Amino acid sequence: MDAAFEPKLVGFLCRWCTYQAADLAGVGRSRYPANLVPIRVMCSGRVDPLFLVRAFLKGADGVFVGGCHPGDCHYIEGNLRARRRFGVVQTVFSVLGLEPKRLRLAWISASEGPKFTAQMKDFDAAVKKLGKNTAAAEVFL
């Protein structure tokens, strides 16, 4: 593993839960990896499969989707729909051998600041293990 390798992570965070958790982590002075680019979405259900595919193909080493716990969605069912879509994309990735582990879905509620930090550290470490996203260097995308 390249010690200097700092993965680039993109996170689609639900405005009501996971984004709030990221905020709480900050307020609580709990450090999460600085290489995460958080993108706030109104609901994890807003995350179109193409968001994930596009982030991956543009060279993100890891793509994260964070939403409310099932049953806690602000829009009642958005995260349950998000889970189905995520399942489809990750399946497409695994069937075609495109490193499905670079995609991650987790439920982190607004009160779980430390959990957000832990999850991000863990994702960062997991992606470091996978190494650089080869798509980032591909010319014929």
Added chain:
Amino acid sequence: MKGGQVDARGGIQAGITSFLKEALSKGCFDAVMIPTRVPAGDSFAWILTDNEDLVAGASPLPPVMPVQGARALSSITKKGKAPAKIAAVMRPCEVRAAVELGKLKQVDLANVTLLSMDCPGVLELSTYLSDPTKGDSEFSRLLDKWDAESLRPVCRSCTHFSATASDIHLGLLGAQAERLYVMPLTPEGSRVTDALNISADQELDSWQAKVDEVRQKREEQRRKSEVELKERVEGTEKLLATLSTCIGCRNCMRVCPICYCRQCFFDSDALEGEVAAHLSRAERKGSLRFPLDTLLFHLGRMSHMSLSCVECGTCEDACPMSIPVGQIFSHVARRTQELFKYDPGKNRYEPLPLVTYEQDELHDFEQPYVKTYSGKGAADA
């Protein structure tokens, strides 16, 4: 499966058309949508007609599939219920696509009777066009022998070649010489067979046995071809190598019965970028192919519509670069459909997987609570 029999003295195609002609004359339906040879003679097109002579001269089972039947049906009923009863005579994959389009509100099946028949598969469009006479004789041989060598690759390993969600299914397999099986599968189908005085209470064991036999062969073929396909597409490098010849014509999308969106994301401005952004991206990489997003297009389409993919192979037929896009799609689609135990086109009343959900499912895709937080040692990677 229970059904009856009808006469097919002039051959399979003539048997089907005479069945339709009789149903039309007895008023079971007002019009028939059916493939017919075009005047030039080298291809087939869909016609909607109530003319019995035209029906008699039609080709219900053409050797190629230039336009997917569900697309043709959608062009008729997209804006609502048909005011008169239409019988759509289609291959099983076309019926399945029509059912999916019904769920997507692109086809109104309210006044449509779906007729399907056992389908041996079709020939590649380009091969057929180069020599239609040879293609015709090859196809009639196929109808007789049901072997698969000359078929399109997707058809060779198709396991949905027989009865599906249609109202009436016409069985060719296992039938006696000069006979066809007729199976009413819905009350609507029974209405037609009753009107024609076909008693549909016979057990069709010979048909079932033959269908199972062919299905077994196809499944074996499928396993073999999937191994070969994996060799060609698994991993970023191989996938790109296979798709890199793509010229971005989007034919696969235009002809796909399931890809119906009026405003496709890939046609929108969402993908347009500023010059500076393109330059800096190319600079970062060293070089970059333009136009962009070949892989995004294909992966995006797979994530968007593979759940409803009926593996008809029209996309592959339409590809000017002979990319095995239909095989890749069907390979991926089987896996994504497996996730929800969804069989597209099988049941008109089963909702599409992406419009429904369950509280307790798909936990394999969620990242569980990370252990480092609870202080129980190393993170699970």
